[in-house]
Amino acid sequence: MSKTVLLIEDEPNIIEAISFILSRDGWTVATHSNGHDANDAILRRKPDLVILDVMLPGKSGFDILRDLRQDAQFQDLPVLILTARGQTKDRELAQSLGVSRFMTKPFSNADVLAAANDLVP
Amino acid sequence: MALDTGSTGARLRERRIAVGLKQAELAEMVGISASYLNLIEHNRRRIAGKLLINLANALEMDAATLSEGVQSSLVGRLKECASDHGRDGQVIERAIDFATRFPQWAELTISLDRKLRQMEQTVDVLNDRLSHDPHLATSLHEVLTTVTAIRSTSSILADTDDIAPEWRSRFHRNLNEDSRRLTEGAQALVSYLDTSSQDTVSIGTPWDELDAFWAAHEYCFDDFDHFSPQDWQAYIADARELMSGQARSLAMDFANRYLDDAARIPKQTLMDAVDVCGFDTVQLAQAVRSDIPTVMRRLAFLSSQDLGTDIGLACCDASGSFTMRKPVAGFHIPRFGSACALWPIFAAIGRPMAPISMVLRHTGREGGTFDTISYAEVQPAYDTTPYPMTRSYMLIIPRHETDGIDPLRVGAACRVCARNACPARREGSILGHQGL
Known part of the structure; x- marks a missing residue:
């Protein structure tokens, strides 16, 4: 069975590009494009990996991550944050909330793929 | 550093005529009316700050030359410069030596110092802008x-x-x-x-627009004392500084309170009381049977010509955010709430209803010495707030007599403050080694 990833991102063309790269590598990709019910989407799909943007309509990626880690079943779920806000304070906040990997935009496709495969071998 | 108003107007006029500009032309260049410029040239209005700088720029002359005059003492400025940079007695004593033996070097030192002041001001503005944009x-x-x-x-x-x-x-x-x-x-x-x-200080927030509106009136509204609210409304709708609806609504709030204040303390009553009590705000409040904040607001919005001095006013809420700022030459009030924690206006929040009088020396390059009175009033708690709301005021009056007093040295904000070893310092200064 192939590995599954849920991509939570609101930019259509970024969604398309990342979906393409991961699908070609054999991942099953699901996408979700707003913040407010993102946690429900994770609960429903139970992916192997979550790729999360920070600036999302309705609820920020940080809040989504915080709520996710409250749930015992998701404490070890790999979460990759992909954000244009790469300041030290954002990185530190993500780390304190239990992010597995933090990458800034713009990213290289190869790095995202390598990170995904590293987090879910 | 007292502004020599007696001759600023004359110098301005002289220079304008030399450059071949009509009053109306110069007035338009700096965005004021010709009649206002006429008042300035005849020394009937004092100017400082942005208008002074704009006028100097328009006439292609140095703002300090315009305000101080070319005759101002080289030695005096060297001394001021040395003391602002924290040099001690011996260095200051030898200023006269230096100025006599190396006059060109002395000029250079002063012009570098002046450049530094301008840059500080620009940094301050840009800094404000970047972090709040x-x-x-x-x-x-x-x-x-x-x-x-x-x-x-x-x-x-x-x-x-x-x-x-x-x-x-x-x-x-x-x-x-x-x-x-x-x-x-x-x-x-x-x-x-x-x-x-x-224009690095270009209009940004509605508060900036209101500041510009006040500045365009030189913070004086006594022609408006008998306006009706409708007059004000029409006037505000036409004011070119007030471009956003939000700014006009802030200006209308101001107008309503101004009318209220003017009705409670008519100008003549206040002026008569000032003749007796000076600017002792506590005594003034008793003399005119009103409260201290109303007296402070009235004083701040009378013309400096009537009062014989410029008066500054800061007003903040309990979070320290300024809700009104009327700067006065030599006492910079930052646009956003990150002022110097030593200011008594903040101490007053912790001691509401108790006036605090304090002589302050501003550490800024153009800083002066000031008598200040701070006072916090408390508005009762309503259903929506579990505790009373505090509003704190500080009246700032330039002080020319500085002998035999020991003022508290304060800054504008930590980043542009030269004070060493400050218990209230939050961050290092860009002016040198003053670390946390």
Whole structure:
């Protein structure tokens, strides 16, 4: 069975590009494009990996991550944050909330793929 | 440093005529009325701050020369410069030596110091701007996001050999879309930065507009004492400084309170009381049977000509955010709430209803010595707040007699403050080694 990833991102063309790269590598990709019910989407799909943007309509990626880690079943779920806000304070906040990997935009496709495969071998 | 008003107007007039400008022409260049310029030239209005700088720029002369005159003592300025840079007695004593033996070097030292002051002010403004500019942050985020999509899509096209034709055309279309969006984003950013760099203190928030409105009236509204609210409304609707609806509504709040204050303490009553009590705000409040904040607001919005001095006023809420700032030459009040924690206006919040009188010396390059009175009033708690709301005021009056007093040295904000070993320091100063 192939590995599954849920991509939570609101930019259509970024969604398309990342979906393409991961699908070609054999991942099953699901996408979700707003913040407010993102946690429900994770609960429903139970992916192997979550790729999360920070600036999302309705609820920020940080809040989504915080709520996710409250749930015992998701404490070890790999979460990759992909954000244009790469300041030290954002990185530190993500780390304190239990992010597995933090990458800034713009990213290289190869790095995202390598990170995904590293987090879910 | 007292402004020599007696001759600023004369110098201004002399220079204007020398340059061959009519009053109306110069007035238009700096955005004031010709009749107002006429008052300035005849020394009937004192000027300082931005208007002084604008006038100096328009006449292509140095603002300090305009305000101080070319005759002002080289030695005096050297001494001031040395003491502002924290030099001790011996250095100051030898200023006269230096000025006599190396007059050109002395001039150079002073002009470097002046340049430094201007830069400090620019840094201050830019700093305020960058850290509080949501428009800039949003635009940059938009550009980064579009760049991300373009980079990822183009590298798929470049690196994938066997890409299906329908995917290929889809990615081409995305690229086309995103590059157009990037162009727009980048252009918007450039034009935004362009317009904002023309005038670094350009109008931004509604509060800035209100500040500009006050400044255009030199913080004096006594011609308006008998306006009706409708008159005010019409006047505000026409005021060119008030461009946003929010700014006009802030101005209307101000107008309503101004009318209220003017009705409670008529100008003549206040002036008579000032003749007896001077600017002792506590005594004034008793003399005119009103409260201290009302007296402070009335004083701040009378003309400096009537009062014989400029008077500054700061007003803040319990979070320390300024809700009104009337700066006075030599006492800079930062635009956003990050002022010097030593200011008694903040101490007053912790001791409401108890006036605090304090002599302050501002450490800024053009800082002066000031008598201040701070007072916090408390508004009762309503259903919506569990505790009373506090509003704190500080009246700032330039003090010329500085012998035999020991003022508290305060700054504007830590980043531009030269005070060493300060218990209230929050961050290091850009002025040198004054660390935390």
